Amino acid sequence: MTTKGAVYVAIAASMGNMLQGWDNATIAGAVLYIKKEFHLETQPTIEGLIVSMSLIGATVITTFSGSVSDAIGRRPMLIISSLFYFMSGLVMFWSPSVYVLLVARLLDGFGIGLAVTLVPLYISETAPSDIRGLLNTFPQFTGCVGMFLAYTMVFFMSLQSSASWRMMLGVLSLPSIAYFILAVFYLPESPRWLVSKGKMDEAKHVLQLLRGKEDVSGEMALLVEGLEVGGETSVEEYEINADNELSEDHVREKDEIKLYGAEEGQSWVAKPVRGQSSLVLASRQGSVAAHMMDPMVTLFGSVHEKQNEMGSMRSMIFPTFGSMFQGDQQQKPDNWDVESNHEKGNLSEDETDDNNLKSPLISPNARQPGETTSAMGIGGGWQLAYRKSEDGKNAGGLKRIYLHQETGAESRRGSVASLLVPGPVTGDGDVVRASALVSRSVLCLDGAMGQNPIQSGAIKPPPSSKTGTSWSDLAEPGIKQALIVGVGIQILQQFSGINGVLYYTPQILEQAGVGILLANMGIGSESASFLISGVTTLLMLPSIGVAMKLIDLAGRRMLLLATLPVLLASLIVLVLSNTIPMDSVVHAVISTVSVVVYFCTFVMGFGPIPNTLCSEIFPTRVRGLCIAICALTFWVGDIIVTYTLPVLLTTIGLAGAFGIYAVVCTISWFFVYFKVPETKGMPLEVITEFFAMGAANKKAN
Structure with missing residues (x-):
């Protein structure tokens, strides 16, 4: 980029x-x-x-x-x-x-x-x-x-x-x-x-000029999510694997969660790690200084302590290594552009299966030749993903997830780049542990028709963006x-x-x-x-x-x-x-x-x-x-x-x-x-x- x-x-x-x-x-x-x-x-x-x-x-x-x-x-x-x-x-x-x-x-x-x-x-x-x-x-x-x-x-x-x-x-x-x-x-x-004013096409064009690339779908999704701070934010921790649902020997475990990216074809399988997330633990340290310090300060600090020595600038210098979700991308169609269809209807909930979310939430028209940076990356080692919430049949049935990779023995190879590469995955395949900031998405799932509901759906701004700023x-x-x-x-x-x-x-x-x-x-x-x-x-x-x-x-x-x-x-x-x-x-x-x-x-x-x-x-x-x-x-x-x-x-x-x-x-x-x-x-x-x-x-x- x-x-x-x-x-x-x-x-x-x-x-x-x-x-x-x-x-x-x-x-x-x-x-x-x-x-x-x-x-x-x-x-x-x-x-x-x-x-x-x-x-x-x-x-x-x-x-x-x-x-x-x-x-x-x-x-x-x-x-x-x-x-x-x-x-x-x-x-x-x-x-x-x-x-x-x-x-x-x-x-x-x-x-x-x-x-x-x-x-x-x-x-x-x-x-x-x-x-x-x-x-x-x-x-x-x-x-x-x-x-x-x-x-x-x-x-x-x-x-x-x-x-x-x-x-x-x-x-x-x-x-x-x-x-x-x-x-x-x-x-x-x-x-x-x-x-914030619903001018999605113009916002996308400006982002493309500022970033020097065509594919800004991940950042567009981030900007839409930024219109409203999510309700009931929680911190979770996941072990993330490749999505092998189509594999013949794949058996879906009970506690598996499917995560979806902003691009078509992006999906992963995540397993919650039991116990408290390291982010939460970091905000509740028992020292005297920690009790005096605002929990928010240690919460922020715990993220930066986990960053690699090269820091967030690494993704600027080596773009193919800087993102947790970068790697070889599947071929995308050249003619899909959802964010300009925001007047056609709302997001569909025809099927309750998670496969309905396989299509992109916000999609690019085309990718520049040789461009490998994933739209999941939103900067600083953070990634944006989605999952279907438990109340997926109701309006607002999406959860947005801000992911930040953890370091340690649990994260083999240190990247999920290999998880996007087609091919069989062995029993001890790549696993990445990531902290997740989970909250309600501003995107909704409600009443429209179509095989690819999210791709054909509309991005609905939250109510707060319509009422304007209030003291x-x-x-x-x-x-x-x-x-x-x-x-x-x-x-x-x-x-x-x-x-x-x-x-x-x-x-x-x-x-x-x-x-x-x-x-x-x-x-x-x-x-x-x-x-x-x-x-x-x-x-x-x-x-x-x-x-x-x-x-x-x-x-x-x-x-x-x-x-x-x-x-x-x-x-x-x-x-x-x-x-x-x-x-x-x-x-x-x-x-x-x-x-x-x-x-x-x-x-x-x-x-x-x-x-x-x-x-x-x-x-x-x-x-x-x-x-x-x-x-x-x-x-x-x-x-x-x-x-x-x-x-x-x-x-x-x-x-x-x-x-x-x-x-x-x-x-x-x-x-x-x-x-x-x-x-x-x-x-x-x-x-x-x-x-x-x-x-x-x-x-x-």
Whole structure:
């Protein structure tokens, strides 16, 4: 499977964050010249409003951006974001007065709010699960690139005798035109949103473009299942064998269960393993730490402990080995395409035999030559299968099963690839043990005619997709638990000290003698501050590159747990350097090193990961609304920290302010350890299923 389509789409969407970084840098430079032209030296309130009006605009538009994106789609909101950027740039370039400039800054905030809220959501809904974390670091990277380019531009403009702040701010319109063109002519709509609105053919076409292959039947089935978190989710464990029903000496055992894939001809025989699944056992460990830890965290963690050393990326590198159900496929007919027949009728239940389920639930038109990847694979080593439930004669008589292969002696050869190869199976044939997340499918079996009932049937969306998003949905235990994680990590990120360190950076670099050095080179103090900020931003880019490499290998949780202590240590050093008397040169060197370490570590973990997590942990039907709540928390926290920092500096000093931030970093580490699960490589629909089950287990315990 090629991922070029998803990568290019993520890069194009991340341009909205580049414009945010661009704006942050240009306003920092332009405000110095705005003060002079409008004589604002004695009006700090107006000066503060010019800078913060974009924060206010972002906060305002975030309050309803999520619900609107759930209603009209993700792509239209990104297009609207580019238009806000463009209009604000024009108005800022024209601004004849402070009040017109304030309106322009408000429009700019609207564009920023939509981009920051919806770009991570859009990337998560279009990216393959194996590289979703990597692609979600693009907004952080492009934001820093935008800041660096803008600081460079402002620096060279400041060297002129009459620098124009209107030009600095108005240039924003030029890259926003490119963003608009990409959003209109290149970015597709989110396939998950399309499925939620019943636009199955369009969703399939988008998936084919994003994945670079014709056969997307397994992922289409996954997206349909994601419309509703299954009821009465249970964890089971199976030993899976080839389906030898047609063999002459085959004798079906009493406890055998037939599993079916999304493709025609795919079926397996599974035997339940008696006793508790290892997933459940992992969530009920008896240590003191485990009792304090949210059961959901250990539930997620038990999955990743079982992954092979190569991790979920293995399926990207060696596609024929990465899936539990890959192997030689039986020849498929070229003309079957069920998902476009969703207006013809419902699924049949004419016969009660399991053979009725032999045909595909969602089927491709054709397979590309040489394509061997099974449609069962849904990413991260997970597979989607179905079985007929005990109440198969009633509507809703299908169970969906998310399978994840276990390792150990029970799994001979470690793969079910051989189970799909025709031929006799010996008594000690291949067996694969897999954990299974079993719940009610959104697909139904009811009243239509035909020899191949599922192939000729309709995919019925669940009732919740027709009623739309409701605030009452947020009361569901799984969603409530996810909101605690999302809102909590956004609050802690904002109060971890990033704004304080940004505020302090020019001061300590000046103390380090950088300003004097640049002055000897003929560079004024204003130009020097722009150059220093640009160099500081440039230093962040390699660190973001490290995060890109590790976020899908080490994982989100591990990156946070590893980087938060470094942030804490940097803040403690800054506190001590401002408390203990020392030589000015030593103080400057220690402070400079601490700030650089803080910045580089922040963009590796606490910078990109909160938005990445928030875009992953909510169900499709409420994802827009929930991520808007998390983004609103982000902006409110940003405003509070920005406006309280000067107060803290005047009351308790720099050491006191950084001491508070150090305490928040400590709290953040424990919050991540006990509350934040690892989501790397897992399909979004499996993540939300785990949240629902983890919340249910927590309530039961």
